[in-house]
Amino acid sequence: MPLVFAGACSHAPGITGRADRADPKARDEFYAAFERMRVAMMDAGTEALVVVGAEHFANFFMNNMPAYCVGMGDYYEGPIEDPEWLGIQPVRAPGNPDLSRRVIKSLLGDIDVAYAEEWKFDHGIIVPLNFLTPDYDLDIIPVNINCQGPPLTPLHRAYEFGRALRRACDAQPEKIAVVGTGGISHWPATPDSGKIDEAWDRDFLDKFLANRRDDLVAYTDEETLRDGGQGGFEIRTFVAVAGATEGATGELWYYEPIPIFAVGCTVAVMDVKQPMAKAAE
Amino acid sequence: MSLYYLQKVMFELNRDAHVRQRYDTDFDDLLSDYDLTGEEVGALTEPDIGLLYVLGVNGQLLMHYAALAGLEWEEYKQAMRDGIEKHGPVRAGLYAMVGDKNYV
Numbered sequence: 508m509p510l511v512f513a514g515a516c517s518h519a520p521g522i523t524g525r526a527d528r529a530d531p532k533a534r535d536e537f538y539a540a541f542e543r544m545r546v547a548m549m550d551a552g553t554e555a556l557v558v559v560g561a562e563h564f565a566n567f568f569m570n571n572m573p574a575y576c577v578g579m580g581d582y583y584e585g586p587i588e589d590p591e592w593l594g595i596q597p598v599r600a601p602g603n604p605d606l607s608r609r610v611i612k613s614l615l616g617d618i619d620v621a622y623a624e625e626w627k628f629d630h631g632i633i634v635p636l637n638f639l640t641p642d643y644d645l646d647i648i649p650v651n652i653n654c655q656g657p658p659l660t661p662l663h664r665a666y667e668f669g670r671a672l673r674r675a676c677d678a679q680p681e682k683i684a685v686v687g688t689g690g691i692s693h694w695p696a697t698p699d700s701g702k703i704d705e706a707w708d709r710d711f712l713d714k715f716l717a718n719r720r721d722d723l724v725a726y727t728d729e730e731t732l733r734d735g736g737q738g739g740f741e742i743r744t745f746v747a748v749a750g751a752t753e754g755a756t757g758e759l760w761y762y763e764p765i766p767i768f769a770v771g772c773t774v775a776v777m778d779v780k781q782p783m784a785k786a787a788e
Numbered sequence: 789m790s791l792y793y794l795q796k797v798m799f800e801l802n803r804d805a806h807v808r809q810r811y812d813t814d815f816d817d818l819l820s821d822y823d824l825t826g827e828e829v830g831a832l833t834e835p836d837i838g839l840l841y842v843l844g845v846n847g848q849l850l851m852h853y854a855a856l857a858g859l860e861w862e863e864y865k866q867a868m869r870d871g872i873e874k875h876g877p878v879r880a881g882l883y884a885m886v887g888d889k890n891y892v
Contacts (some may be wrong), residue, residue, distance in 0.1 A: 564798075565803060570796070586853060737882050
């Protein structure tokens, strides 16, 4: 089945863990945008959700760091963080190893992905799932792009990964959604936590929503670190979604810097119904 | 300087219940498994969150170690600032690439 849904959203531990310290109006509007995304995703008939995340040393460390890894587990548990600190109680999300295996096999034709049958979710994936599948009853296929420990995969490869992921999903009989989750400019877990460059974020989002591939992959890591912070490396998750929706454009359903959440809070949806002109080449 | 092992202690502490148990019962014995300098062992055992930041520990690991030590979020951020004031700029890792002061 052709991909039924694609979008991108923020993750950050503060979104759930420091919710009571945010401006209530902004927080509630952000949460409502997440809910709108959940409803749209499920209304599209989604049977499995591929979450393209950027985890933070929960499973992968510098002893053996994959540029790309896809989950192939029966189930996934989380959060790895203290539940009280994160504001999310321990849960088990269902996997779909058979579907994962088929997607991975297809991906390996184009991208040398790693796979993992065991995977513990950190806030990078479980915060979005907390909103997008709050009952944890939707099959999840987690994907990680290393955005934390340089050397990092180049952005043009993240775009190519997205294209390959699209081909892999379209080839399956299941109705699949792809949601990328990352920050744009942010300096998480540092003394600058809470700093957000809204102009930099909006410029990036313009390129993402118009799916301007050449502009999206033109950022160098040096520029991103200087202008968008080390958290800006997570734009790879957005770039992968752009690759998965090549030729299509999107809509911004929510963007607002919420400093106590330490990120420009974003919910964006790509129109997967649009013709995939370039992808068909 | 063995930033790799300094961070690996925290990585394994975050995800492995047995490592966490050893942290609770015999932290010195746990730390003997890692190739750490005396300064690093001291920073972990005190714990000196500011020094750990200056030594280059990634905040995505350090924030959990700070929470384990009982620091509230703003205390954690202040500890990093205090560490830079006391110990100087970040010496290694990602944050050493962004200039002398390491924060605005």
